[in-house]
Amino acid sequence: MKIAIIGAGVAGSIMARGLADVPGLEVHCLERIAPGEHAESGTGLNIGPNAVQALQQTDPELAQRVAETSFGWRSWRVSTMGGQELMNLKLKDIAPVDGWRLRWAELYRVLREAAGDSIRYSCTIDAVTPKLDGSGRLDIAFTEGGRRKALTDVDLLVAADGRFSQVRTQFRGPVNARQVGVAIFRLLVPDTTGGLIDDYEQWFNGPNRLLGYRVPENSIYMSGTFPIPVGGEIPEEMKTPEALRHAFTPADGQLSDQGRWLVDLVSHPAVELHWARLQESPLCLREEGVNLLYLGDSSNGMVPTLGQGATQAVESTCAAVEIIRALAAAGQHDPALWLQAITRARQDRLRFVMDFSMEASDTLLAGADPVAGTAKKTEAPFQASLARLYNDYGVPEGLLETV
Ligand SMILES: Cc1cc2nc3c(=O)[nH]c(=O)nc-3n(C[C@H](O)[C@H](O)[C@H](O)COP(=O)(O)OP(=O)(O)OC[C@H]3O[C@@H](n4cnc5c(N)ncnc54)[C@H](O)[C@@H]3O)c2cc1C
Structure with missing residues (x-):
């Protein structure tokens, strides 16, 4: 059977590796960038304990390789820019393993290297054409290193081409994203804090929030958010060094040592911030009548508030790999059945994670009170949702027996 995966990001690379050695499957992962070209992804990220557990279960060797290039994400501390602590959560109190940063x-780099020859680089997709014979198969025309090629009679197409998925746009038109009314910027800088910043922390001045943590290679990843008009662009005047200093400095001018380092950084005229807006795409996992699976951001572009974008890309892919491997081993080679099982395993889980990420964004919205909002996050209902988030990562028990 022929499997085509478009995109070798988080989801595509794990999928390519996870299926490459399944007997009877021929896996082609088509990635648009050239080999070794990971530079465009220049910031940091934190991966939740749910993805760590999922990858440890599905591909322990790969989990070990990622762990070796990460620091543990052990705590989630929240304070005001002035230094008042509002929350200090230990991830081990909620999940059996830490996250990664x-x-x-x-x-x-690690995921792509681990997928080896299954990934074909410098490929652009020219056309994805469903067959008209009712088989659900597709033909893919693409250009590889400047030469026109084709994959015909593809039994399963996995669109793992990210938030702005070309495949999804072809089948569903441009994504009508839900805007939240929050601007976000991020950057990765050398660590000159002298130990002020280490594990994952957030600092609030009203709804304006900074977030930062140390990552390997002596760097600090940080990101900032502030409210903007819902649906509007980010006003240019809010991006100036003066506006940023003002946004994150309390009215009394009192900043903690951490706060001062962060404000000096984001308001430095030479600093280059990457800007985006918080938004959520409609959830979709597959298309009817064609063997097409959306995986990762192409399926569930979500707000990054709980650090679940890449985390869910890992979790969904591990579930999809486990389901396909188990069904193939049991002699089930009908991709429509695989898609049915994957959709059933992931639909409700992804809806929960997207809704919870949106709910957790309350403290970032215009007029929000971060002290009251953070206090709510220490209470039982939020903590119970967090426990569900970090621990309900697997394929639901008994699901495969009902396929
Ligand atoms: C500001 C911000 C902060 C974030 N922070 C976090 C965080 O802390 N933790 C977290 O878990 N997540 C975070 N995320 C989300 C996370 O980065 C994504 O959810 C994750 O990368 C999704 O993985 P993916 O495999 O679906 O897509 P991607 O990783 O985006 O991979 C898509 C791949 O497809 C390739 N591609 C695209 N189009 C084509 C095409 N037409 N043909 C061939 N190849 C193509 C791309 O080159 C890329 O390699 C953040 C996102 C943002 C914007």
């Missing part, structure tokens, strides 16, 4: 480019 690492450089994005390193994650891509």
